[in-house]
Amino acid sequence: MVGDRARFGLKTRLMIHKNYSLVMIHEEAYNLLKDKVQNQNLIKHCIAAEACMRALAEFFDEDKEKWGITGLLHDIDYEGTKNDPVKHSIVGAEILEKLGIDKEIVEAVKTHNEIHEIVPQSKMAKAIYCVDPLTGLIVASTLVLPSKKIVDLTVENVLNRFKEKGFAKGANREIIAKCHILLDLPLENFVKICLEAMKKISNELEL
Numbered sequence: 539m540v541g542d543r544a545r546f547g548l549k550t551r552l553m554i555h556k557n558y559s560l561v562m563i564h565e566e567a568y569n570l571l572k573d574k575v576q577n578q579n580l581i582k583h584c585i586a587a588e589a590c591m592r593a594l595a596e597f598f599d600e601d602k603e604k605w606g607i608t609g610l611l612h613d614i615d616y617e618g619t620k621n622d623p624v625k626h627s628i629v630g631a632e633i634l635e636k637l638g639i640d641k642e643i644v645e646a647v648k649t650h651n652e653i654h655e656i657v658p659q660s661k662m663a664k665a666i667y668c669v670d671p672l673t674g675l676i677v678a679s680t681l682v683l684p685s686k687k688i689v690d691l692t693v694e695n696v697l698n699r700f701k702e703k704g705f706a707k708g709a710n711r712e713i714i715a716k717c718h719i720l721l722d723l724p725l726e727n728f729v730k731i732c733l734e735a736m737k738k739i740s741n742e743l744e745l
């Protein structure tokens with residue numbers, strides 16, 4: 539896993555970003571995640587979200603580091619709040635705010651939990667909002683393949699599973715589909731970008 543993470547070629551310190559707020563460097567963010575999250579499946583979900591966010595940032599010509607860290611840290615509070623959905627993401631945003639992390643990351647983490655009904659404002663916040671349930675649908679779609687390998691999963695497979703209402707009910711289709719309105723990205727393209735991103739880290743995801 540260390541080798542895969544080194545692949546991103548990221549530094550190990552905090553830096554001052556253009557807007558003078560602290561932006562976390564990848565390894566710091568990863569260490570924070572490991573400190574707050576013990577469940578390996580949740581860590582894998584966060585890594586999957588990171589990969590999707592980086593790929594979307596690249597597609598939109600946005601800040602890949604910032605978008606990736608938002609994906610990596612979006613569920614930072616989940617082990618402590620999973621039984622209290624109203625607190626989920628509010629607590630996470632507070633943790634990051636106290637660390638002085640970039641306000642746009644804090645806001646995106648806060649608004650990704652649809653239960654609060656806060657409309658995500660930045661493009662990055664809109665992206666993590668839609669990415670979160672899609673990663674779950676992609677993982678579930680992989681696990682029902684005969685090979686259980688993401689390399690064999692196609693965009694068409696995912697789109698078919700998307701239409702199957704009884705399948706992976708936790709992956710909120712309404713929110714995934716908002717990629718069209720929020721990101722101006724048709725569902726098929728959104729799935730393609732995220733599926734390809736997750737395939738690239740199949741070892742880390744153990745899929």
Ligand SMILES: [Fe+2]
Pocket residue numbers: 583587612613670
């Ligand atoms: Fe999540």
